[in-house]
Amino acid sequence: MQELEDIGSMASLAAWDEQTYCAVKGREARGQVLATLAAIRHERVVDGAYGEALDELATDGDGLSDDQRAMVRVAKHLHDREARLPADLVRELAEQASRTFRAWLDGRESRDFARYAPELERMLALKVQEADALAYETRYDALLDEYEPGMRTSRLEPILHGLRDELVPFVQRVLERPAPDRSFLDGPFEPEAQLALTRRIVGEVGFDFEAGRQDLSAHPFCSSPSKRDVRLTTRVYDSLEPGALFSSLHEMGHGLYEQGLAARERTAIGRAPSLGLHESQSRFWENQIGRSGPFWQHFLPIAKEAFPAQLGGVDADRFLRAVNRVAADAIRVDADELTYNLHILLRYELERALIDEELAVADLPAAWQAKMEAYLGYTPRDDVEGVMQDIHWSSGGLGYFPTYTLGNLYAAAIGERMRADIEIDEHVAAGDFAPILGWLRERVHSQGFLLPAEDLMQRVTGEPLGHAPFMRYVRAKFGALYGVE
Protein backbone atom coordinates (compact mmCIF):
# COMPACT_ATOMS: atom_id res chain seq x y z
CA MET A 1 0.00 0.00 0.00
CA GLN A 2 2.79 2.41 0.87
CA GLU A 3 4.65 1.61 -2.32
CA LEU A 4 1.53 2.30 -4.38
CA GLU A 5 1.20 5.64 -2.61
CA ASP A 6 4.86 6.39 -3.31
CA ILE A 7 4.46 5.66 -7.02
CA GLY A 8 1.41 7.94 -7.04
CA SER A 9 3.42 10.61 -5.25
CA MET A 10 6.18 10.62 -7.87
CA ALA A 11 3.63 10.60 -10.72
CA SER A 12 1.98 13.63 -9.17
CA LEU A 13 5.31 15.44 -8.80
CA ALA A 14 6.27 14.67 -12.41
CA ALA A 15 2.86 15.83 -13.66
CA TRP A 16 3.05 19.04 -11.60
CA ASP A 17 6.49 19.76 -13.04
CA GLU A 18 5.27 19.04 -16.58
CA GLN A 19 2.75 21.87 -16.20
CA THR A 20 4.96 24.36 -14.37
CA TYR A 21 8.72 24.25 -14.97
CA CYS A 22 9.47 21.40 -17.41
CA ALA A 23 11.19 22.66 -20.57
CA VAL A 24 8.87 22.59 -23.57
CA LYS A 25 11.17 20.18 -25.38
CA GLY A 26 11.21 17.87 -22.34
CA ARG A 27 7.46 17.38 -22.20
CA GLU A 28 7.29 14.44 -24.57
CA ALA A 29 9.82 12.49 -22.50
CA ARG A 30 7.89 13.44 -19.38
CA GLY A 31 4.76 11.99 -20.94
CA GLN A 32 6.62 8.70 -21.40
CA VAL A 33 7.76 8.73 -17.77
CA LEU A 34 4.19 9.25 -16.63
CA ALA A 35 2.94 6.42 -18.87
CA THR A 36 5.58 4.08 -17.42
CA LEU A 37 4.66 5.01 -13.85
CA ALA A 38 0.96 4.47 -14.63
CA ALA A 39 1.71 1.04 -16.11
CA ILE A 40 3.82 0.00 -13.07
CA ARG A 41 1.10 1.19 -10.73
CA HIS A 42 -1.64 -0.63 -12.66
CA GLU A 43 0.40 -3.87 -12.72
CA ARG A 44 0.76 -3.73 -8.95
CA VAL A 45 -2.88 -2.84 -8.30
CA VAL A 46 -4.16 -5.83 -10.33
CA ASP A 47 -1.50 -8.26 -9.03
CA GLY A 48 -3.09 -11.62 -8.20
CA ALA A 49 -1.31 -12.27 -4.90
CA TYR A 50 -2.13 -8.74 -3.75
CA GLY A 51 -5.80 -9.33 -4.62
CA GLU A 52 -5.85 -12.63 -2.71
CA ALA A 53 -4.30 -10.97 0.34
CA LEU A 54 -6.98 -8.25 0.20
CA ASP A 55 -9.72 -10.88 -0.14
CA GLU A 56 -8.41 -12.70 2.90
CA LEU A 57 -8.27 -9.54 4.98
CA ALA A 58 -11.74 -8.52 3.85
CA THR A 59 -13.32 -11.86 4.86
CA ASP A 60 -11.29 -12.39 8.02
CA GLY A 61 -10.47 -8.98 9.42
CA ASP A 62 -10.14 -10.03 13.05
CA GLY A 63 -7.56 -7.94 14.81
CA LEU A 64 -7.68 -5.12 12.27
CA SER A 65 -8.32 -1.61 13.55
CA ASP A 66 -11.12 0.51 12.06
CA ASP A 67 -8.51 2.37 10.03
CA GLN A 68 -7.02 -0.84 8.70
CA ARG A 69 -10.43 -2.20 7.80
CA ALA A 70 -11.12 0.95 5.82
CA MET A 71 -7.74 0.66 4.08
CA VAL A 72 -8.60 -2.90 3.02
CA ARG A 73 -12.02 -1.79 1.76
CA VAL A 74 -10.57 1.06 -0.32
CA ALA A 75 -7.65 -0.98 -1.69
CA LYS A 76 -9.91 -3.92 -2.54
CA HIS A 77 -12.41 -1.72 -4.34
CA LEU A 78 -9.64 -0.36 -6.52
CA HIS A 79 -8.12 -3.78 -7.14
CA ASP A 80 -11.46 -5.37 -8.06
CA ARG A 81 -12.34 -2.54 -10.39
CA GLU A 82 -9.05 -2.39 -12.28
CA ALA A 83 -8.72 -6.19 -12.41
CA ARG A 84 -11.87 -6.34 -14.52
CA LEU A 85 -10.27 -4.29 -17.29
CA PRO A 86 -8.26 -6.18 -19.94
CA ALA A 87 -4.68 -4.88 -20.19
CA ASP A 88 -5.15 -4.24 -23.94
CA LEU A 89 -8.11 -2.00 -23.28
CA VAL A 90 -6.21 -0.01 -20.64
CA ARG A 91 -3.41 0.60 -23.14
CA GLU A 92 -5.80 1.47 -25.99
CA LEU A 93 -7.60 3.95 -23.77
CA ALA A 94 -4.34 5.69 -22.86
CA GLU A 95 -3.23 5.87 -26.50
CA GLN A 96 -6.64 7.02 -27.70
CA ALA A 97 -6.67 9.72 -25.04
CA SER A 98 -3.63 11.41 -26.52
CA ARG A 99 -5.04 11.10 -30.09
CA THR A 100 -8.41 12.51 -29.04
CA PHE A 101 -6.71 15.29 -27.11
CA ARG A 102 -4.77 16.32 -30.22
CA ALA A 103 -7.93 16.17 -32.33
CA TRP A 104 -9.67 18.33 -29.73
CA LEU A 105 -6.89 20.94 -29.97
CA ASP A 106 -7.09 20.76 -33.76
CA GLY A 107 -10.89 21.09 -33.76
CA ARG A 108 -10.66 24.12 -31.48
CA GLU A 109 -7.92 25.71 -33.54
CA SER A 110 -9.87 25.33 -36.79
CA ARG A 111 -13.21 25.91 -35.05
CA ASP A 112 -14.39 22.74 -36.78
CA PHE A 113 -16.12 20.00 -34.78
CA ALA A 114 -15.79 17.60 -37.74
CA ARG A 115 -12.03 17.39 -37.13
CA TYR A 116 -12.60 16.31 -33.54
CA ALA A 117 -15.66 14.08 -34.01
CA PRO A 118 -14.04 10.88 -35.47
CA GLU A 119 -11.51 10.62 -32.60
CA LEU A 120 -14.19 11.40 -30.04
CA GLU A 121 -16.26 8.58 -31.55
CA ARG A 122 -13.34 6.16 -31.12
CA MET A 123 -12.83 7.29 -27.55
CA LEU A 124 -16.51 6.83 -26.83
CA ALA A 125 -16.49 3.30 -28.28
CA LEU A 126 -13.61 2.43 -25.91
CA LYS A 127 -15.45 3.96 -22.95
CA VAL A 128 -18.47 1.80 -23.80
CA GLN A 129 -16.17 -1.24 -23.78
CA GLU A 130 -14.68 -0.12 -20.47
CA ALA A 131 -18.09 0.37 -18.88
CA ASP A 132 -19.28 -3.03 -20.14
CA ALA A 133 -16.14 -4.74 -18.81
CA LEU A 134 -16.66 -3.14 -15.41
CA ALA A 135 -20.20 -4.55 -15.47
CA TYR A 136 -22.10 -2.23 -13.12
CA GLU A 137 -25.86 -2.00 -13.16
CA THR A 138 -25.68 0.75 -15.79
CA ARG A 139 -22.81 1.91 -17.98
CA TYR A 140 -22.90 5.38 -16.50
CA ASP A 141 -22.61 3.91 -12.98
CA ALA A 142 -19.38 2.19 -14.00
CA LEU A 143 -17.82 5.45 -15.13
CA LEU A 144 -19.22 7.62 -12.33
CA ASP A 145 -17.87 5.24 -9.69
CA GLU A 146 -14.28 6.02 -10.67
CA TYR A 147 -14.65 9.61 -9.48
CA GLU A 148 -17.49 9.33 -6.99
CA PRO A 149 -17.14 5.88 -5.38
CA GLY A 150 -20.48 4.49 -4.27
CA MET A 151 -22.61 7.02 -6.17
CA ARG A 152 -25.16 5.60 -8.60
CA THR A 153 -27.14 7.15 -11.42
CA SER A 154 -30.42 6.10 -9.81
CA ARG A 155 -29.48 8.23 -6.79
CA LEU A 156 -27.80 11.07 -8.63
CA GLU A 157 -30.34 11.82 -11.33
CA PRO A 158 -33.35 12.65 -9.13
CA ILE A 159 -31.11 15.02 -7.14
CA LEU A 160 -29.86 16.76 -10.29
CA HIS A 161 -33.34 17.04 -11.73
CA GLY A 162 -34.76 18.30 -8.46
CA LEU A 163 -32.06 20.97 -8.50
CA ARG A 164 -32.75 21.84 -12.15
CA ASP A 165 -36.47 22.30 -11.58
CA GLU A 166 -35.92 24.89 -8.84
CA LEU A 167 -32.78 26.50 -10.19
CA VAL A 168 -33.84 27.27 -13.78
CA PRO A 169 -36.77 29.56 -12.82
CA PHE A 170 -34.73 31.22 -10.04
CA VAL A 171 -31.85 31.98 -12.42
CA GLN A 172 -34.32 33.44 -14.92
CA ARG A 173 -35.67 35.83 -12.31
CA VAL A 174 -32.19 36.92 -11.26
CA LEU A 175 -31.25 37.50 -14.90
CA GLU A 176 -34.26 39.78 -15.35
CA ARG A 177 -32.75 42.17 -12.79
CA PRO A 178 -30.19 44.80 -13.81
CA ALA A 179 -26.63 43.45 -13.90
CA PRO A 180 -24.24 45.04 -11.40
CA ASP A 181 -21.28 47.08 -12.63
CA ARG A 182 -18.12 45.03 -12.68
CA SER A 183 -16.04 47.17 -15.03
CA PHE A 184 -13.55 48.11 -12.29
CA LEU A 185 -12.51 44.43 -12.01
CA ASP A 186 -10.91 44.70 -15.47
CA GLY A 187 -8.19 46.93 -14.04
CA PRO A 188 -5.48 46.69 -15.24
CA PHE A 189 -4.11 45.20 -12.01
CA GLU A 190 -0.35 44.68 -11.96
CA PRO A 191 0.27 40.89 -12.01
CA GLU A 192 3.07 40.84 -9.40
CA ALA A 193 0.92 42.81 -6.97
CA GLN A 194 -2.02 40.46 -7.58
CA LEU A 195 0.15 37.46 -6.80
CA ALA A 196 1.50 39.08 -3.63
CA LEU A 197 -2.03 39.94 -2.44
CA THR A 198 -3.23 36.45 -3.30
CA ARG A 199 -0.40 34.83 -1.38
CA ARG A 200 -1.06 37.01 1.64
CA ILE A 201 -4.79 36.19 1.70
CA VAL A 202 -4.26 32.45 1.12
CA GLY A 203 -1.69 32.39 3.94
CA GLU A 204 -3.91 34.37 6.33
CA VAL A 205 -6.82 32.03 5.73
CA GLY A 206 -4.67 29.10 6.81
CA PHE A 207 -2.77 27.49 3.94
CA ASP A 208 0.59 26.39 5.37
CA PHE A 209 3.34 27.61 3.04
CA GLU A 210 5.86 25.50 4.94
CA ALA A 211 3.85 22.48 3.79
CA GLY A 212 3.15 23.75 0.29
CA ARG A 213 3.76 26.36 -2.36
CA GLN A 214 2.15 28.23 -5.23
CA ASP A 215 3.40 28.55 -8.81
CA LEU A 216 2.06 29.57 -12.22
CA SER A 217 0.48 27.25 -14.80
CA ALA A 218 -1.83 27.60 -17.81
CA HIS A 219 -4.77 26.11 -15.87
CA PRO A 220 -4.95 26.35 -12.09
CA PHE A 221 -4.79 23.07 -10.17
CA CYS A 222 -3.74 21.58 -6.85
CA SER A 223 -1.61 18.47 -6.48
CA SER A 224 0.10 16.97 -3.48
CA PRO A 225 3.22 14.83 -3.86
CA SER A 226 2.97 14.71 -0.07
CA LYS A 227 0.33 16.02 2.33
CA ARG A 228 3.19 18.13 3.68
CA ASP A 229 4.13 19.31 0.19
CA VAL A 230 0.91 20.60 -1.35
CA ARG A 231 1.27 22.51 -4.61
CA LEU A 232 -1.21 25.11 -5.78
CA THR A 233 -0.98 26.74 -9.17
CA THR A 234 -2.62 29.86 -10.50
CA ARG A 235 -2.60 32.09 -13.57
CA VAL A 236 -2.70 35.83 -13.66
CA TYR A 237 -4.23 38.35 -16.09
CA ASP A 238 -4.58 42.12 -16.01
CA SER A 239 -8.06 41.71 -14.52
CA LEU A 240 -8.78 40.90 -10.90
CA GLU A 241 -11.65 38.60 -11.86
CA PRO A 242 -11.01 36.42 -13.72
CA GLY A 243 -7.55 36.47 -12.20
CA ALA A 244 -5.26 34.91 -9.66
CA LEU A 245 -7.26 35.68 -6.54
CA PHE A 246 -10.51 33.73 -6.78
CA SER A 247 -9.01 30.79 -8.62
CA SER A 248 -6.40 30.64 -5.84
CA LEU A 249 -9.08 30.65 -3.17
CA HIS A 250 -10.59 27.69 -5.01
CA GLU A 251 -7.32 25.75 -5.24
CA MET A 252 -6.53 26.72 -1.65
CA GLY A 253 -9.72 24.90 -0.59
CA HIS A 254 -8.37 21.76 -2.24
CA GLY A 255 -4.97 22.40 -0.68
CA LEU A 256 -6.32 22.88 2.85
CA TYR A 257 -8.08 19.52 2.51
CA GLU A 258 -4.85 17.85 1.37
CA GLN A 259 -2.83 19.38 4.22
CA GLY A 260 -5.53 18.17 6.61
CA LEU A 261 -4.89 14.59 5.50
CA ALA A 262 -1.28 14.63 6.78
CA ALA A 263 -1.89 12.13 9.58
CA ARG A 264 -3.01 9.54 7.02
CA GLU A 265 -0.08 10.07 4.66
CA ARG A 266 1.02 6.98 2.66
CA THR A 267 -2.17 5.04 3.33
CA ALA A 268 -5.06 4.09 1.06
CA ILE A 269 -7.38 6.25 3.18
CA GLY A 270 -5.16 9.35 3.04
CA ARG A 271 -7.47 10.80 0.41
CA ALA A 272 -10.90 12.33 -0.01
CA PRO A 273 -13.69 9.75 -0.38
CA SER A 274 -14.74 11.32 -3.68
CA LEU A 275 -13.98 14.15 -6.07
CA GLY A 276 -17.30 15.70 -5.15
CA LEU A 277 -16.27 15.94 -1.53
CA HIS A 278 -12.90 17.38 -2.54
CA GLU A 279 -14.70 19.95 -4.66
CA SER A 280 -16.95 20.83 -1.72
CA GLN A 281 -13.90 22.24 0.03
CA SER A 282 -12.73 24.38 -2.90
CA ARG A 283 -16.25 25.66 -3.48
CA PHE A 284 -16.81 26.37 0.20
CA TRP A 285 -13.73 28.58 0.48
CA GLU A 286 -14.03 30.20 -2.92
CA ASN A 287 -17.74 31.00 -2.85
CA GLN A 288 -19.28 30.79 0.59
CA ILE A 289 -16.32 32.46 2.29
CA GLY A 290 -14.38 34.20 -0.50
CA ARG A 291 -17.39 35.80 -2.18
CA SER A 292 -19.09 36.84 1.05
CA GLY A 293 -19.63 40.29 2.56
CA PRO A 294 -17.69 39.63 5.79
CA PHE A 295 -14.67 38.37 3.82
CA TRP A 296 -14.39 41.65 1.91
CA GLN A 297 -15.19 43.70 4.99
CA HIS A 298 -11.88 42.31 6.24
CA PHE A 299 -9.81 42.11 3.06
CA LEU A 300 -11.00 45.04 0.93
CA PRO A 301 -8.95 47.62 2.91
CA ILE A 302 -5.91 45.40 2.38
CA ALA A 303 -6.67 45.04 -1.34
CA LYS A 304 -7.05 48.83 -1.56
CA GLU A 305 -3.55 49.29 -0.14
CA ALA A 306 -2.24 47.11 -2.97
CA PHE A 307 -4.38 48.81 -5.64
CA PRO A 308 -5.27 52.33 -4.47
CA ALA A 309 -5.95 53.66 -7.97
CA GLN A 310 -8.15 50.77 -9.12
CA LEU A 311 -10.10 50.10 -5.89
CA GLY A 312 -9.89 53.41 -4.02
CA GLY A 313 -13.42 54.48 -4.90
CA VAL A 314 -15.02 51.03 -4.59
CA ASP A 315 -16.94 50.22 -1.41
CA ALA A 316 -17.49 46.71 -0.01
CA ASP A 317 -21.05 46.53 -1.30
CA ARG A 318 -20.10 47.37 -4.88
CA PHE A 319 -17.18 44.96 -4.73
CA LEU A 320 -19.39 42.16 -3.44
CA ARG A 321 -22.00 42.67 -6.17
CA ALA A 322 -19.33 42.72 -8.85
CA VAL A 323 -17.71 39.45 -7.81
CA ASN A 324 -21.15 37.80 -7.56
CA ARG A 325 -22.47 38.92 -10.93
CA VAL A 326 -24.81 36.34 -12.47
CA ALA A 327 -24.72 35.97 -16.25
CA ALA A 328 -26.01 33.52 -18.85
CA ASP A 329 -22.70 32.91 -20.58
CA ALA A 330 -21.18 30.20 -22.71
CA ILE A 331 -18.17 29.05 -20.74
CA ARG A 332 -18.44 26.74 -17.73
CA VAL A 333 -15.12 27.61 -16.09
CA ASP A 334 -16.04 31.30 -16.04
CA ALA A 335 -19.60 30.68 -14.84
CA ASP A 336 -20.90 32.23 -11.61
CA GLU A 337 -21.96 30.27 -8.58
CA LEU A 338 -25.62 30.31 -9.57
CA THR A 339 -25.55 29.24 -13.23
CA TYR A 340 -22.60 26.86 -12.84
CA ASN A 341 -24.70 23.82 -12.03
CA LEU A 342 -26.79 24.29 -15.17
CA HIS A 343 -23.62 23.96 -17.24
CA ILE A 344 -22.93 20.69 -15.40
CA LEU A 345 -26.45 19.38 -15.79
CA LEU A 346 -26.31 19.83 -19.55
CA ARG A 347 -23.02 17.89 -19.72
CA TYR A 348 -24.32 15.12 -17.50
CA GLU A 349 -27.41 14.61 -19.65
CA LEU A 350 -25.40 14.58 -22.87
CA GLU A 351 -22.64 12.27 -21.69
CA ARG A 352 -25.14 9.85 -20.25
CA ALA A 353 -26.98 9.72 -23.59
CA LEU A 354 -23.64 9.23 -25.37
CA ILE A 355 -22.54 6.32 -23.21
CA ASP A 356 -25.99 4.70 -23.48
CA GLU A 357 -25.70 5.09 -27.27
CA GLU A 358 -28.87 7.14 -27.41
CA LEU A 359 -27.06 10.15 -28.85
CA ALA A 360 -24.59 10.05 -31.75
CA VAL A 361 -21.42 12.15 -31.66
CA ALA A 362 -22.51 13.81 -34.92
CA ASP A 363 -25.66 15.12 -33.20
CA LEU A 364 -23.78 16.43 -30.18
CA PRO A 365 -23.37 20.09 -31.25
CA ALA A 366 -27.10 20.51 -31.92
CA ALA A 367 -28.04 18.76 -28.67
CA TRP A 368 -25.61 21.03 -26.80
CA GLN A 369 -27.12 24.14 -28.30
CA ALA A 370 -30.69 23.05 -27.52
CA LYS A 371 -29.86 22.47 -23.86
CA MET A 372 -27.93 25.75 -23.53
CA GLU A 373 -30.99 27.55 -24.82
CA ALA A 374 -33.38 25.64 -22.56
CA TYR A 375 -31.36 26.04 -19.33
CA LEU A 376 -29.58 29.36 -19.79
CA GLY A 377 -31.31 31.05 -22.70
CA TYR A 378 -27.94 31.35 -24.42
CA THR A 379 -27.04 30.34 -27.98
CA PRO A 380 -23.36 29.43 -28.47
CA ARG A 381 -21.74 31.29 -31.37
CA ASP A 382 -19.86 28.17 -32.47
CA ASP A 383 -18.66 24.78 -31.19
CA VAL A 384 -15.58 26.22 -29.48
CA GLU A 385 -18.02 28.14 -27.29
CA GLY A 386 -20.14 25.02 -27.17
CA VAL A 387 -19.29 21.36 -27.18
CA MET A 388 -15.52 21.79 -27.64
CA GLN A 389 -14.91 24.02 -24.63
CA ASP A 390 -14.00 21.31 -22.09
CA ILE A 391 -11.02 18.97 -22.13
CA HIS A 392 -12.76 16.17 -20.15
CA TRP A 393 -14.32 14.03 -22.88
CA SER A 394 -11.22 14.20 -25.05
CA SER A 395 -9.18 12.48 -22.35
CA GLY A 396 -11.92 9.92 -21.63
CA GLY A 397 -13.25 11.73 -18.56
CA LEU A 398 -16.91 10.75 -18.87
CA GLY A 399 -18.77 10.55 -15.56
CA TYR A 400 -16.62 13.31 -14.08
CA PHE A 401 -18.84 16.38 -14.51
CA PRO A 402 -21.43 15.55 -11.83
CA THR A 403 -18.70 15.71 -9.17
CA TYR A 404 -18.66 19.51 -9.60
CA THR A 405 -22.33 19.83 -8.74
CA LEU A 406 -22.06 17.30 -5.93
CA GLY A 407 -19.28 19.53 -4.58
CA ASN A 408 -21.61 22.53 -4.59
CA LEU A 409 -24.38 20.55 -2.88
CA TYR A 410 -22.04 19.17 -0.22
CA ALA A 411 -20.54 22.62 0.35
CA ALA A 412 -23.98 24.13 0.94
CA ALA A 413 -24.91 21.39 3.41
CA ILE A 414 -21.59 21.81 5.22
CA GLY A 415 -22.01 25.59 5.39
CA GLU A 416 -25.53 25.30 6.79
CA ARG A 417 -24.41 22.82 9.45
CA MET A 418 -21.33 24.87 10.37
CA ARG A 419 -23.44 28.00 10.78
CA ALA A 420 -25.46 26.20 13.45
CA ASP A 421 -22.23 25.55 15.38
CA ILE A 422 -20.16 28.70 14.95
CA GLU A 423 -20.57 32.38 14.10
CA ILE A 424 -18.99 32.17 10.67
CA ASP A 425 -19.62 35.79 9.64
CA GLU A 426 -18.17 37.30 12.81
CA HIS A 427 -15.02 35.22 12.57
CA VAL A 428 -14.55 35.96 8.87
CA ALA A 429 -15.13 39.70 9.31
CA ALA A 430 -12.43 39.65 12.02
CA GLY A 431 -10.04 37.73 9.79
CA ASP A 432 -10.15 34.82 12.20
CA PHE A 433 -10.39 31.71 10.06
CA ALA A 434 -9.04 29.19 12.56
CA PRO A 435 -12.45 28.15 13.99
CA ILE A 436 -13.78 27.48 10.49
CA LEU A 437 -10.74 25.55 9.33
CA GLY A 438 -10.65 23.69 12.64
CA TRP A 439 -14.27 22.64 12.21
CA LEU A 440 -13.53 21.25 8.73
CA ARG A 441 -10.30 19.63 9.86
CA GLU A 442 -11.94 17.71 12.65
CA ARG A 443 -15.08 16.59 10.84
CA VAL A 444 -14.02 16.25 7.22
CA HIS A 445 -10.29 16.50 6.43
CA SER A 446 -8.88 14.28 9.17
CA GLN A 447 -11.42 11.55 8.34
CA GLY A 448 -9.80 10.78 4.99
CA PHE A 449 -11.54 7.87 3.28
CA LEU A 450 -12.65 6.16 6.51
CA LEU A 451 -16.22 6.33 5.21
CA PRO A 452 -17.73 6.67 1.71
CA ALA A 453 -18.58 10.28 0.82
CA GLU A 454 -22.31 10.15 1.42
CA ASP A 455 -21.90 8.35 4.76
CA LEU A 456 -19.32 10.83 5.96
CA MET A 457 -21.52 13.76 4.90
CA GLN A 458 -24.56 12.23 6.57
CA ARG A 459 -22.51 12.11 9.77
CA VAL A 460 -21.19 15.66 9.37
CA THR A 461 -24.45 17.36 8.38
CA GLY A 462 -27.04 15.00 9.89
CA GLU A 463 -28.90 15.03 6.56
CA PRO A 464 -28.93 12.87 3.45
CA LEU A 465 -27.52 14.38 0.26
CA GLY A 466 -30.02 16.63 -1.51
CA HIS A 467 -30.40 19.93 -3.33
CA ALA A 468 -32.39 21.76 -0.62
CA PRO A 469 -29.46 23.29 1.35
CA PHE A 470 -27.96 24.64 -1.89
CA MET A 471 -31.25 26.22 -2.95
CA ARG A 472 -31.70 27.77 0.52
CA TYR A 473 -28.16 29.14 0.31
CA VAL A 474 -28.45 30.69 -3.17
CA ARG A 475 -31.96 32.03 -2.56
CA ALA A 476 -30.71 33.83 0.55
CA LYS A 477 -27.50 35.12 -1.02
CA PHE A 478 -28.60 36.07 -4.53
CA GLY A 479 -32.09 36.99 -3.38
CA ALA A 480 -30.51 39.70 -1.24
CA LEU A 481 -27.93 40.79 -3.84
CA TYR A 482 -30.49 41.01 -6.65
CA GLY A 483 -33.64 41.88 -4.76
CA VAL A 484 -35.38 38.68 -5.78
CA GLU A 485 -37.58 36.68 -3.41
Ligand code: ZN
Ligand atom coordinates in the same frame (compact mmCIF):
# COMPACT_ATOMS: atom_id res chain seq x y z
ZN1 ZN B 1 -11.81 22.24 -7.94
